[in-house]
Amino acid sequence: MGTLTLDSITKRFPGVEALKGISFVLDEGRIYGLVGENGAGKSTLVKILMGLFPPDEGSISMAEERLQIRDPHQARFLFGIDAVFQEHALIPQMSIMENVFLDQLDRFHDRGLLNYRRMVSEAREVIGKVGLDLDVNLPADAISATEKSLIEFSIALHRDPKFLILDEVTATMASDIVQDLFEIMKELKEAGKTIIFISHRLQEVLSICDEILVLKDGALQGSVDNTEKKDPVAIRKKIVLMMTGTEKGLHFPTRDTKESEAPVVLSLRNIRNTRLRDINVDVREGEIVALAGLRGQGQSMLLRAAAGMLAHFEGEISLRGELKRIRNPFNAVESGIFYVSDRRDDEELWLSHDVWLNISLGSISDRARLGFIRMKEDRGVIQEMVENLRIETPSLSKIVQQLSGGNRQKVVLGKYLLSKPRILLMDQPTIGLDVGAKAEIYALLRSLANEGIPTLAVLTDLEEVVNLPDRILVMHEGRITREFQGTEVDEEELVDSYYG
Amino acid sequence: MAETTPIPRAQRKTISWLQKLWMALQTHYVYVILVLIWIISAIASPYFRMVPTYSNILTSAVPIALIGLAQTVVVISRGFDLSVGAVASMATAVASVAMVKGIIPSIILVLIIAVAIGAINGLGVTKLGINPFIMTLCMMFFLSGLNLLIRPSPGGYIPDNYKEVLLFQVGDFPLTAFLILVCTAIVGSILLQRRRLGREIYAVGGAPERARMSGINVDQTLIKTYIISAIASALGGLFIAARIGSGNAEAGAPYLFDSFTTVFMGGTLVTGGVGGYGGTLGAALIISSLGRILQFLGINIWNQFIAKGALLASVAGLQIYFARKGRQVE
Incomplete structure (x- = not known):
């Protein structure tokens, strides 16, 4: 018994x-x-x-x-x-x-x-x-x-x-x-x-x-x-x-050695609030930059600050050298800073609606004239996005809830890509995804970076941290305590650095 | 289990008596408003210095208070009951037909029907998962039709001794009405504050999923909530029958809106899990007084609606103010 x-x-x-x-x-x-x-x-x-x-x-x-x-x-x-x-x-x-x-x-x-x-x-x-x-x-x-x-x-x-x-x-x-x-x-x-x-x-x-x-x-x-x-x-x-685990089939896109002199896209200067302590981050053209460390050291909060989703913080945010005043998510979106939440189903998707609406709604006014949506044009644009991102769906009218996690994440990315982002801020971009979907998202982020949309991402999966980003910023108690170059990171040294 | 070392408290949180008074004032501000309304009216008009006016206010507050109780329990459980008025009408209609045969059996019949209605509402909301708004809207329509079937035009028989007991006055003082109000207050408060079921209604309304995790039978609690609601509405209807001295398939309809007004004016939140019956009762007296004042001032019925709307809006504003204030204190 x-x-x-x-x-x-x-x-x-x-x-x-x-x-x-x-x-x-x-x-x-x-x-x-x-x-x-x-x-x-x-x-x-x-x-x-x-x-x-x-x-x-x-x-x-x-x-x-x-x-x-x-x-x-x-x-x-x-x-x-x-x-x-x-x-x-x-x-x-x-x-x-x-x-x-x-x-x-x-x-x-x-x-x-x-x-x-x-x-x-x-x-x-x-x-x-x-x-x-x-x-x-x-x-x-x-x-x-x-x-x-x-x-x-x-x-x-x-x-x-x-x-x-x-x-x-x-x-x-x-x-x-x-x-x-x-x-x-x-x-x-x-x-x-x-x-x-x-x-x-x-x-x-x-x-x-x-x-x-x-x-x-x-x-x-x-x-x-x-x-x-x-x-x-x-x-x-x-x-x-x-x-x-080294998963079978998990493939990371190759990293080219970056010129350290590539122009800075997003620059965060002295970001601070009650938990964040004077954080400086530069994200350069073509880069994927990881925010790593133990959970809850302020990584997500930093992303939310840069996306205008934090009510109280100080510091300067500039985009390609131009100082931006970002006080709410609308400011951020207007400047081309797009935040992708780790709570995909709750904060990013209208789960009970179809693929079309989910991708289209964020930028729908671009495809409207005199307040009327031009459905044919809209449909064409969304269809193209679905094909480009290889979203597996039988039709545009498939309810997003019936899609797999990987396809949901692609729908989220599709929604933002239509708004011509200049940088993506992603909180755990592959959370809850299976191996195949993870690899696809990695490849997608890499090709976006190469096409001029760099990513600043909170990553928690150790394998991901080691293999995906060009640079790794380790956070501890609201500070950036270490920086690693992605191609020359030692796993044990990295994990040790998590503890401050 | 051995004692473990006590954990050092960063800050012990206790409530001072000043905060307690402040909280009491917040929960019972409707009574402050009520007294203010009475004082202002008494200064403005001699009519409001006479006892019969207040006995009238008490009497007409009875159905508002009972149907307000019906709505309070449901709103605390994070639901709505749009059928309260129709249930009250049902009570008048059934009473006007059945009371020929005997008063007590008719009352029992009305209550049995009410329990059935409440159970159906509750089962629809829980087992079928129908939104409370839709479920009780359907029930309202269904009952409205049924009431007209039972009592196509106002009329029927309500025995004189029934009316005399319910409208019994000592001098100008409506003793029965007063006792009913006191009983409703006691029953409503005990049910919600001092009984397991009441506390479970708060738990379910406050956080349904957590209530489930904590081991509360959420469905059963909600079914009971709707049954209580229907019973209270039916009792309200039985009092209305005595007042109008007949059955009327539409007599309860206006009380639906009053029930929401009293609940929200009384500080019960639409988001569930917060509130109580004390506020609703005070608000019922305000609504009843307001009717009398506006009637006396010769104000048209549409202006009465405007006045009610304005009052509810200002109370709602006051609540938001208090809530913000409360957050600042933290």
Whole structure:
């Protein structure tokens, strides 16, 4: 008893296969690490285990018995599986104490009325277990992200689960708090509980987990035993290789040695705000420049600043030597600076509309006369773009939601290319794409760079960082701390530089 | 579990009594407006220094308050209920036909029908995934037709003793109406603030997906919400029947707009999860007073609409002001 078996779990979403036949066995009294890049399928797996949606194929069983997990309530109270979700599950408008007991409020009905006094003391006790001392009457949106994570952790502890999934709980925590958390996790392990620990911070995973499962593009790459917690450097290397892996068929376009004297297209001078510290960046003609480093060191924020999407920042932005005043996205677009979000489906596409509209809408007034769109011309232009970018779609009227990730990204690029961009700012341009699509996007970005549209991109995939850009700028805590020339970068030196 | 070292707090957040007062004022500003309206009217006109005026205001506030409660619960759950007026009309129509046979059975019949209507609304919204606006719009049309079938023209029989009980006055004071308002206030507040179901309605309206992650049965909560809404509307309709002394297939229609006015004026947000019944009740009294004032001033019906619109717009502006202010405090 006490083992949880996943057998070829598969989950498809429109246009993407999120999980491809995942199988593994979780033994009791062990801490498992689950690692993988963004979009590798970790959170999808968590949601399936918690019954938020069913798998398309495969089964989950506990001690030989097959489970049908219908909803989180059942997962928790019938099967003893609990999770702290990466996206906070606290209801922001409600008080901390109500959030703590949200699914068991009827326990507090005294003579038909909720007894808040009792709830206060019990809630204080629950969050006290993780060392928190807060006014539990405060609404959940009045506390810090670390406190939210700790509260959610304490709620899960309170339910005393057999299997506990922690999805990025440490993402916002300082290291001393993480250590406290690890102490609790070790106690749980000794009590025979099983923990799945998901984190982007590999040192944390290596220091606490007994076994590390590596996911890549929805498939389980394998697992690494770490029971002894010895030789972290070697194990780390092994994991990183599995996470990024030299993928079969992944082809990067060749880089020509650039003249360092090529004219500067985009120049950022002394960009600063509360998190960015005096950043200077030049992007030259023909270049792809990467912003690399650990997650959340200000890379995305820098792109958003240059695209006019940040309300407060100081500094100068110039384009081909001409100083631009960029205070909102409209200014940026007018100057030819185009930002492509990493949240493609939410921020770039009208998912429920067709390819035609998605590509056309951004520049539609260019193809209008007296306020009327010339449909024939519009159609011709869009058709041409679809062919140039080799977007695989049976027709222009295909709904974008039904396209694969790679084709969606091409639709996004098509939309902006029609507006004659002078530079592209791309946040993780290949996030969630499969190997073939990644290679196509690389080739596309390279040919755009050669045609005079350089790219400044936030890249996270190590292989991408090493092989795609002409130059790599490593960011750490809001500063650019290192610069590498793309053709002469040493992988280990690069990773070391991430830590400041 | 052993104690872990306490985590150092950068800053302990607590609420001072001044902030509490400020918050209380924000949630109950409708009552400040109400009293101001009464004072100004009393200064302006002797009519507003007489008790019968206020008894009239109380009496006509009853259906607004009940149907306002119906709308409040649904809006907190992040929905709409366009069928509240039609449900109230249904109650008058059914009562005017059935009360010949007996008062209590008729009331029970009306409530049973209301539960069925609410359940259908709730099932349509949850299981079929129909947008609440569309689902309840359909229900409104469906009921409007049904009401006309039951009661093609205004009329029917509402027993005198039924009317006497509901409109009972001590001197000039409408005791029953007052008691109904007090009961509605208590029931509405307890339901939303002191019962599990109410809190789950807030959770579902505040963040539906998170509520699901937290283990709340979202569908069940919403179905119950629509049932409560229909019951409150039907009770409003039963009171309307006593006031007009007959059944009328269209008697409830105007209350649909009043229900939204009271909910939003009372500070319940259209985005769900925020608000409460206290504000709605105050707003119901404002709407009822406004009707009386404008009627007394001899202002035409269309100007009454303009006045309501202007008042709602200014209250909405005030809310945005408060919200901005609140963010600055943080």
